[in-house]
Amino acid sequence: MGDDPHPTPPPKLHATALTRTFGRGSRRVDALGPVELDVAPGEFTCIVGPSGCGKSTLLRIAAGLLRPSAGRLEIRTDSARPAAMIFQDYGIYDWKTVLANVRFGLDVQRVPRKEADARAHALLARMGLADFAQAYPSALSGGMRQRVALARALAVEPEILLMDEPFAALDAQLRTILQDELLELTQATRTTTLFITHSLEEAIVLGDRVLVMSSRPGRIIAERRPPFARPRTGDIRDSPEFTALKGELWELLRGEVRPEAVPV
Secondary structure: OOOOOOOOOOOOEEEEEEEEEEOOHHHOEEEEEEEEEEEOOOOEEEEEOOOOOOHHHHHHHHOOOOOOOEEEEEEOOOOOOOEEEEOOOOOOOOOOOHHHHHHHHHHHOOOOHHHHHHHHHHHHHHOOOHHHOOOOHHHOOHHHHHHHHHHHHHHOOOOEEEEEOOOOOOOHHHHHHHHHHHHHHHHHHOOEEEEEOOOHHHHHHHOOEEEEEOOOOEOEEEEEOOOOOOOOOHHHHHOHHHHHHHHHHHHHHHOOOOOOOOOO
């Protein structure tokens, strides 16, 4: 037999027997794992699970903000800027203009100012923020701030985008709008994305895969692939397949979730 003419590319993100604990002795908390995880190039992977199950811990390990207690997590890339992270609380700088915020990572990389400005302006135009380039974050709504955070992350052209419940603080209508914007954007760029959310609807709309985590210590207990071709739009929310998958995911989560932490 000859070589496979279309070999499967290696995963961009690979976790093996990954665990994380906090504290020692009687105060030790097993927060995460063991987790086995592969995320393929260009794939949008969503992780859902109950509060406190270690979802954000997993993402922070992927971003290099935490070290695993055991096992390993690899990001396989040749890029100088392999990953960019977006938090729920925006993480943008109040004392910098919108343009300077978006350009920040490019300045760190010492990208020439003319090129950095051009790239930042192009992203702001794409996000509908061209008129706010010289404004400061205090003048922006929550949704606009999150658009700035997304533009800043994408400006450095990361190979992996790590998103920790970025829309959780927004109202339902704005959250839906930004879901649809992110869907359009990531389908255009095909950026490999690992996305943490409490929302089953959000996971189904955005994800190529939805992974379900157990209660703490978080382990991946199920995987589902939304049956919607790419490119897709938010109109899939109205389909019977969407409703059926949301119900199936909730059944998987039901035994893991405390009554006060019901996903929407």
